[in-house]
Amino acid sequence: xxxxxxxxxxxxxxxxxxxxxxxxxxxxxxxxxxxxxxxxxxxxxxxxxxxxxxxxxxxxxxxxxxxxxxxxxxxxxxxxxxxxxxxxxxxxxxxxxxxxxxxxxxxxxxxxxxxxxxxxxxxxxxxxxxxxxxxxxxxxxxxxxxxxxxxxxxxxxxxxxxxxxxxxxxxxxxxxxxxxxxxxxxxxxxxxxxxxxxxxxxxxxxxxxxxxxxxxxxxxxxxxxxxxx
Amino acid sequence: xxxxxxxxxxxxxxxxxxxxxxxxxxxxxxxxxxxxxxxxxxxxxxxxxxxxxxxxxxxxxxxxxxxxxxxxxxxxxxxxxxxxxxxxxxxxxxxxxxxxxxxxxxxxxxxxxxxxxxxxxxxxxxxxxxxxxxxxxxxxxxxxxxxxxxxxxxxxxxxxxxxxxxxxxxxxxxxxxxxxxxxxxxxxxxxxxxxxxxxxxxxxxxxxxxxxxxxxxxxxxxxxxxxxxxxxxxxxxxxxxxxxxxxxxxxxxxxxxxxxxxxx
Numbered sequence: 001x002x003x004x005x006x007x008x009x010x011x012x013x014x015x016x017x018x019x020x021x022x023x024x025x026x027x028x029x030x031x032x033x034x035x036x037x038x039x040x041x042x043x044x045x046x047x048x049x050x051x052x053x054x055x056x057x058x059x060x061x062x063x064x065x066x067x068x069x070x071x072x073x074x075x076x077x078x079x080x081x082x083x084x085x086x087x088x089x090x091x092x093x094x095x096x097x098x099x100x101x102x103x104x105x106x107x108x109x110x111x112x113x114x115x116x117x118x119x120x121x122x123x124x125x126x127x128x129x130x131x132x133x134x135x136x137x138x139x140x141x142x143x144x145x146x147x148x149x150x151x152x153x154x155x156x157x158x159x160x161x162x163x164x165x166x167x168x169x170x171x172x173x174x175x176x177x178x179x180x181x182x183x184x185x186x187x188x189x190x191x192x193x194x195x196x197x198x199x200x201x202x203x204x205x206x207x208x209x210x211x212x213x214x215x216x217x218x219x220x221x222x223x224x225x226x227x228x229x
Numbered sequence: 230x231x232x233x234x235x236x237x238x239x240x241x242x243x244x245x246x247x248x249x250x251x252x253x254x255x256x257x258x259x260x261x262x263x264x265x266x267x268x269x270x271x272x273x274x275x276x277x278x279x280x281x282x283x284x285x286x287x288x289x290x291x292x293x294x295x296x297x298x299x300x301x302x303x304x305x306x307x308x309x310x311x312x313x314x315x316x317x318x319x320x321x322x323x324x325x326x327x328x329x330x331x332x333x334x335x336x337x338x339x340x341x342x343x344x345x346x347x348x349x350x351x352x353x354x355x356x357x358x359x360x361x362x363x364x365x366x367x368x369x370x371x372x373x374x375x376x377x378x379x380x381x382x383x384x385x386x387x388x389x390x391x392x393x394x395x396x397x398x399x400x401x402x403x404x405x406x407x408x409x410x411x412x413x414x415x416x417x418x419x420x421x422x423x424x425x426x427x428x429x430x431x432x433x434x435x436x437x438x439x440x441x442x443x444x445x446x447x448x449x450x451x452x453x454x455x456x457x458x459x460x461x462x463x464x465x466x467x468x469x470x471x472x473x474x475x476x477x478x479x480x481x482x483x484x485x486x487x488x489x490x491x492x493x
């Protein structure tokens with residue numbers, strides 16, 4: 001059976017030393033989340049990047065800036081999502097110069113959709129695009145694997161999200177303030193990290209408002225909830 | 230203004246010793262005989278008006294359009310070679326659709342104008358293309374923006390204007406337009422003003438009969454570029470004709486034919 005074979009899935013199994021597959025594709029098991037509030041958005045993610053069962057990076061930053069007030073939360077293949085985020089950041093840069101004003105979050109989300117949808121057979125990228133713009137305030141858009149684009153009051157993604165659908169649906173209320181949103185995000189991601197093997201490490205959060213981006217960090221031993229401490 | 234090219238005017242890829250590209254200047258000449266187009270950017274929108282000479286009585290009404298809609302909120306009025314301008318309009322429509330597809334919002338007027346200016350300019354760079362023999366006025370009123378008016382001439386230069394004229398009599402029309410206070414001017418006033426100027430500058434003895442085509446993009450039209458309502462246009466034409474008749478009468482009555490008539 002594959003799992004019991006010390007050579008793992010390596011095709012040259014009998015020639016190489018046993019151990020984890022260090023050259024395999026890096027995945028971000030992940031739990032990512034974003035919530036909109038009146039003055040902006042709160043986004044959050046765990047920090048585990050894994051290659052199979054090996055944790056390649058236990059302190060990764062999955063919250064990536066694509067413009068001054070627009071960020072994306074990345075889940076899926078680490079390489080694919082980095083490449084997509086770079087592309088969108090490039091297009092947004094040129095676009096904001098052409099229109100001579102900060103881009104709309106809707107525009108950034110649309111660009112994510114275009115790249116993911118048009119390359120759906122080659123990519124494994126599931127992204128939450130969230131930010132603030134002067135016209136529509138805080139907004140959260142989700143672009144899952146197939147390249148759909150949908151705006152939501154809050155969004156959760158990644159493998160860990162499946163364990164917290166019930167929790168987020170029960171906890172979410174319309175019209176939450178920034179502090180409530182922060183608590184909502186950190187609690188939910190915490191629960192997901194405690195159940196999902198592919199999520200873990202620390203919680204990184206960012207709060208995006210018209211005044212800027214404030215980064216927050218919750219170390220692994222200070223998580224709001226961790227089962228069986 | 231016209232100097233003989235003496236050999237430097239045979240190709241658009243040749244500069245003259247004094248730094249001119251004659252082919253582009255000659256292209257601009259093609260517009261000077263064409264019907265006047267006027268655009269005015271007002272407080273609450275933009276208005277375009279074109280003097281369309283009636284080339285033949287057989288042509289069906291409305292089939293010789295000189296103003297086109299691009300992407301709902303923009304209008305392009307042309308003077309010069311109509312066929313050349315059609316290319317610009319088609320490109321404008323592609324740009325607007327493309328922009329919406331990439332950026333999920335309506336193309337701002339300034340962006341559309343700059344893209345089309347780049348397009349027109351392209352045709353002044355290559356030996357195997359000739360420049361466009363037309364100039365266009367682009368009126369825009371996008372939902373998240375302000376009213377804008379841009380002009381592009383055959384060299385590919387693009388500027389934003391309070392008011393712009395292309396075609397014949399443009400110098401005279403410009404001096405008429407300079408009297409306007411744009412900070413308070415409304416679209417309804419602009420419709421009358423454009424009609425008045427076109428009728429005033431039209432010389433019955435020299436120029437052919439014409440019809441007036443007018444469009445606007447304003448608060449009243451919900452920022453969409455469309456034909457000015459028929460009653461407004463009719464009343465503006467009537468006002469212009471009456472005013473012209475009155476001025477002619479006044480100048481006939483005066484002993485001094487050169488005295489400028491009183492204008493409102």
